[in-house]
Amino acid sequence: MIKPREKAPELEIQLVNDTTWKLSDQSPKNFTLILFYRGKHCPVCKSQLEELQKKVSKFTERGVNIIAISSDTETVAKATHDEWEIANIPLGYGLSIDEARQWGLFISEGIKDEPELFTEPGLFLLTPDQTVYWESLQSMPFGRPSFNDVLGGIDYILKADYPARGEA
Template identity: 80%
Template sequence: MIKPREKAPEIIVNLVNDTTWKFSEQSPENFVMILFYRGKHCPVCKKQLEELQRKLSKFTERGINVIAISSDTEEVAKATYDEWEISNIPIGYGFPIEEARKWGLFISEGIKKEPKHFTEPGLFLLKSDGTMYWESIQSMPFGRPSFNDVLGGIDYILKAGYPARGEA
């Protein structure tokens, strides 16, 4: 697990548009929000990412770069992108399970038609210098923070100059 104010590991991930996304190449006005999702098999993820698509402009207005990442294969991730209403969200795929563990993400073994292993959800807000600011990690598909709550928190953070918490 990465504590707030600690440097996060570099992320380099392939995107469904056949480009590569690197955290170190991001230059947001305020933060980068990385949303790890379980994968195409997850109806809760579909709902969450489609909500993010609807609210994406609210994040970009606040100087937040956004990416959603899963451990799905390229083929599955591209089908997700084509079938879900998420056309403006950069979608990364093939995130290695061992890298996910470095982020403190929970890993599940697949049941029924799920992949053999996949990450449970996580939302991370990082400063442009690569340090962790805010993290929300779930061990289940349920109980994710609402984007309205996240946006409200970001508004307060930016207005008050509120520091990252949880570092002690």
């Protein structure tokens, strides 16, 4: 598990628009928000990402770059991007299970129509120097933080110069 105030692992991921996203190349004003999602098979993920789509401008206004990443294949991720209402969210795919474990994500074995192995949800807020500021990990598809709560937290953090917590 990565603790707050620790450097996040380097992450280089392919995007559905045929470009490569690299964590160390990010230069947000305040934060990078990485949303790890389970994949196209997950209706809760669809709802979450479509909710994020509605709030992209609110994150941008606060100096936050966003990306959503899964372990789905390129074909599945491109279908996700085409079928879900998420046009303004950079969508990464092909996260390896080993990389997911470096981030402390929970891994599940597929049942029914799910992939053989996939990541459970995780949200990371990183400072511009790729230090973990805030993380929220789930072992189930349920109980994810609401984006209104995340935005409210960011507002407080920026106003109060609140430090990262959970490092001890």
